[in-house]
Amino acid sequence: MQVELKGITKRFGPVVANRDVTLSVKGGEVLGLLGENGAGKSTLMNVLCGLYAQDEGEIIIDGDPVSFGGPGAAIAAGIGMVHQHFMLVPVFTVAENVVLGVEPTGRLDRLDLASARAKVTEIGEKYGLHVDPDEVIENLPVGVQQRVEIIKVLFRSADLVILDEPTAVLTPQEVEEFFGIVRSLRDAGKAIIFITHKLGEITEIADRISVLRAGEIVGEADPKTARLEDLAQMMVGRPVSFDVDKPPLEAGAPILAVQDLVVLREDDAVAVDRVSLTVRSGEIVGLAGVQGNGQTELIEALTGLRMPAAGTITYQGADITRATVRVRHRMGIAHIPEDRQRSGMIGAFTVAENMVLDTYYDDRFSRGPQIIWPKVHEQAAISATEFDVRTPSVFLRAGHLSGGNQQKLVVARELSRETKLVIAAQPTRGLDVGSVEYIHRRLVEARQEGDGVLIMSSELDEILALSDRILVMFKGRIVAEFDATAAAFDKSAIGLAMAGGAGAEVAA
Amino acid sequence: MTANPMTAVARVKTGHERRARYTGGVLVLLALFVVVVFGPGAYGDATFRLSRPGDAVVLGDLVVPAAPFIYVAASLLAFLGARQFLRGGVRWTSLSLGLGLALVVLAFLVWATAGNAFSLTGMLQATMVRAVPIALGGLAGVMCERAGVVNIAIEGMLLAGAFTGALVGSVIGGWGGLLSAVVIGGLFGFILAALVVTYRMDQIIAGVVINLFVLGLTSYVSSQVFSQYRGLNNAPVFRSWKVPLLGDIPVIGPMLFNQNLFVYGALALVALATYYLFHTRSGLRARAVGEHPRAADTLGINVYRIRYLHVTMGGMVAGFGGAWFTLGSVGRFDEDMTGGRGFIGLAAMIFGRWHPVGALGAALVFGFADSLQQKLALLGTGVPSEFLAMSPYIATIIVVAGLVGRARPPAADGKAYVKE
Ligand SMILES: Nc1ncnc2c1ncn2[C@@H]1O[C@H](COP(=O)(O)OP(=O)(O)OP(=O)(O)O)[C@@H](O)[C@H]1O
Ligand SMILES: [Mg+2]
Numbered sequence: 066m067q068v069e070l071k072g073i074t075k076r077f078g079p080v081v082a083n084r085d086v087t088l089s090v091k092g093g094e095v096l097g098l099l100g101e102n103g104a105g106k107s108t109l110m111n112v113l114c115g116l117y118a119q120d121e122g123e124i125i126i127d128g129d130p131v132s133f134g135g136p137g138a139a140i141a142a143g144i145g146m147v148h149q150h151f152m153l154v155p156v157f158t159v160a161e162n163v164v165l166g167v168e169p170t171g172r173l174d175r176l177d178l179a180s181a182r183a184k185v186t187e188i189g190e191k192y193g194l195h196v197d198p199d200e201v202i203e204n205l206p207v208g209v210q211q212r213v214e215i216i217k218v219l220f221r222s223a224d225l226v227i228l229d230e231p232t233a234v235l236t237p238q239e240v241e242e243f244f245g246i247v248r249s250l251r252d253a254g255k256a257i258i259f260i261t262h263k264l265g266e267i268t269e270i271a272d273r274i275s276v277l278r279a280g281e282i283v284g285e286a287d288p289k290t291a292r293l294e295d296l297a298q299m300m301v302g303r304p305v306s307f308d309v310d311k312p313p314l315e316a317g318a319p320i321l322a323v324q325d326l327v328v329l330r331e332d333d334a335v336a337v338d339r340v341s342l343t344v345r346s347g348e349i350v351g352l353a354g355v356q357g358n359g360q361t362e363l364i365e366a367l368t369g370l371r372m373p374a375a376g377t378i379t380y381q382g383a384d385i386t387r388a389t390v391r392v393r394h395r396m397g398i399a400h401i402p403e404d405r406q407r408s409g410m411i412g413a414f415t416v417a418e419n420m421v422l423d424t425y426y427d428d429r430f431s432r433g434p435q436i437i438w439p440k441v442h443e444q445a446a447i448s449a450t451e452f453d454v455r456t457p458s459v460f461l462r463a464g465h466l467s468g469g470n471q472q473k474l475v476v477a478r479e480l481s482r483e484t485k486l487v488i489a490a491q492p493t494r495g496l497d498v499g500s501v502e503y504i505h506r507r508l509v510e511a512r513q514e515g516d517g518v519l520i521m522s523s524e525l526d527e528i529l530a531l532s533d534r535i536l537v538m539f540k541g542r543i544v545a546e547f548d549a550t551a552a553a554f555d556k557s558a559i560g561l562a563m564a565g566g567a568g569a570e571v572a573a
Numbered sequence: 574m575t576a577n578p579m580t581a582v583a584r585v586k587t588g589h590e591r592r593a594r595y596t597g598g599v600l601v602l603l604a605l606f607v608v609v610v611f612g613p614g615a616y617g618d619a620t621f622r623l624s625r626p627g628d629a630v631v632l633g634d635l636v637v638p639a640a641p642f643i644y645v646a647a648s649l650l651a652f653l654g655a656r657q658f659l660r661g662g663v664r665w666t667s668l669s670l671g672l673g674l675a676l677v678v679l680a681f682l683v684w685a686t687a688g689n690a691f692s693l694t695g696m697l698q699a700t701m702v703r704a705v706p707i708a709l710g711g712l713a714g715v716m717c718e719r720a721g722v723v724n725i726a727i728e729g730m731l732l733a734g735a736f737t738g739a740l741v742g743s744v745i746g747g748w749g750g751l752l753s754a755v756v757i758g759g760l761f762g763f764i765l766a767a768l769v770v771t772y773r774m775d776q777i778i779a780g781v782v783i784n785l786f787v788l789g790l791t792s793y794v795s796s797q798v799f800s801q802y803r804g805l806n807n808a809p810v811f812r813s814w815k816v817p818l819l820g821d822i823p824v825i826g827p828m829l830f831n832q833n834l835f836v837y838g839a840l841a842l843v844a845l846a847t848y849y850l851f852h853t854r855s856g857l858r859a860r861a862v863g864e865h866p867r868a869a870d871t872l873g874i875n876v877y878r879i880r881y882l883h884v885t886m887g888g889m890v891a892g893f894g895g896a897w898f899t900l901g902s903v904g905r906f907d908e909d910m911t912g913g914r915g916f917i918g919l920a921a922m923i924f925g926r927w928h929p930v931g932a933l934g935a936a937l938v939f940g941f942a943d944s945l946q947q948k949l950a951l952l953g954t955g956v957p958s959e960f961l962a963m964s965p966y967i968a969t970i971i972v973v974a975g976l977v978g979r980a981r982p983p984a985a986d987g988k989a990y991v992k993e
Binding site for chain 2: 114115116135136137138140141146148152153154155156157161164165166167168170173174175176
């Protein structure tokens, strides 16, 4: 199968998301698609899978121009897409999600779930995608949900598989596994388009690389010979530094002290088990661990989104264990949440409204019960420029921003406040290299101003680059602590501790 | 690090345990209530008639000595409560509460019937009859909300069905009336779908508008036209038909198998809807649209068409339920004769967790409260009839607020879907 995009242009009102894009991919190869946040990658792929109609240009499959009236037609033509934000029905089982839209049926329209299950298992065996077909989606970790998405595409016997930032939500181990799957798909003769911001990944998996910037193709590269620096420059149009410049540690008094904290999950299982930790002024503490070991719940308890069952949280000497989120905000705690769409912003609100969600009641923005909109818009425009949130105007619905720009919006809001403690969960998830560089710099700046910074990330490299001290969480407990002042971090020891291994000792 | 990460955790009181204790406390209080309120007034025996004269199989009466029964019920309640309170058995919480409430109702029945006789068969039959419009209203709600559209207009659709049934039924006969009631219900469903799907009007407001429109129009016609031409408001009524043999089963036979078309229809529709929603391709797609319309869209499923279809079907079910008020019982339309049954139907839908069978079960609870209220008025218990008339609604509130807990509606329920 050979798919060509010829001169595709797609506009959203005044915004040109894709301009005259020409691209091709054929069976048995992996095309890596690079591009900064908002470059138009997802939009282009949505055109290809029939979700958007292009304004100009054509799609050619095996030499014949096609036009899709909707996603159904694209699926029938053999195009399958795994979306950046998963498209799974949370309360359905794996098998139900996989067959939705192309259900095998018996007499009287009866669903034939037995054959669906068999097919799921069969595809799983063939490509190494193991999932239990009867498991309900919402009980599955994201890594497994992703496998379901891929099975969904394969079930429709797609010949072109589009993967839009598939690794953004995966842990390093899961990424390795995932690459195995991608390779087996390629070897089975499928064409694959792979989108990511992680340059190391793309040079590892892609056969060809195309780079998109501001909606246009700006170049191609050969993954075997390309240098990461060059790729980064091609993407963002300027040189990018991959190292974090960090002056030596000058830690001050403790800002945050957590004592014997116990936090429960919804089902009353213990997520955080008697955790104690301290974050000092002028210090970045990294919270490492494989996802699902209690980091999320710990952060939620620290930021007031979840009431701890026992223990205390002390912030600058005051007990804030039961303080409300608003109180914590006003005391100078910033929170960049893990899931931007769920708890970081309101998609239906404008960019400006989202920018002041935490400060709209401030004297700066309101007089009595009335919000002074001109001030809000002014400030939002300033923050958007400062944090490089790419948006045509501050009046755009935040949900229409590209994924990475949504993330920058959240970071901009949280760091524009007066802060003493920054709690950042996956702060650079889905960001391009330029933005990652920028956000890392802001976090280091916060540290230099004497803030305490607590970073949770499933990407060990990010933690290693930023942290002065690393805590490793495993099964709800802090099982190891590593200090940067002693020597460079011992990556393998940290990895071992994350897996709950023998490294679970204080290396100080 | 000294402690082993796998050691048992600090003992913390969990939410479920707290709920179990709370339930235990409530049950113990109920036991006290039963003793204090029902105990003193219970003299003699309560006689429950299990058959009626002329039944094929005649069972003897069930005679229950009132006072002992009430004390036994109270001690059972206290036992359940204490068990919950002390052991905090998480899995038993809902079961204990259900059992406990059933015991309270039984104790109440025995107390009210003490020294008197009471036909259980008749009571159950009436329960079924009264449950029908509620069940059909609830089922209409299930059809709409499973596809993601909140249908507040069920009340209006019932009323429209009742009105049309009476009017057309008077002119061309019962079957014609029934058919046109279904068509009118479907028509209002279609209008609602157009308002909320195509024009993205707020779903609650659109529903309220339809309710007000139907109420106004039918009230006007019935007071202005029907009062002049009585012949237009005099429809034939569907008589009950006894299923041979099955109808002779004692106690529950008459309830299930000696009823009119509407009862059989409601039971059949509930079965059909369950099969449809949970075992067919179309049902799976409808539920996907109600949960995650964007995902359905990316798979080539037409979200708008499915919503139109299901809201229209829901309207048809409600139209059928509406016809019960006229063609299924009195043959005559009165102003606002549905009296909020549509809303209780919605409550039944929620109590039934958006499942057809659940909605039917909940409707039976409400129907039971409704018919109990009627029978007790006849027994003369001294409880003012106004209070008894309130009981179905109080049952609604208790059931929806307390018992259901947090039932989860379809995730996209009530939200307009905007295609990019
Ligand atoms: N529905 C929409 N309405 C208006 N503008 C939109 C819409 N969808 C996307 N855009 C705009 O089109 C541009 C391209 O967005 P797109 O989501 O394709 O970027 P992307 O390359 O996938 O970025 P990221 O890496 O951050 O996901 C952005 O400027 C975005 O704001
Ligand atoms: Mg994208």
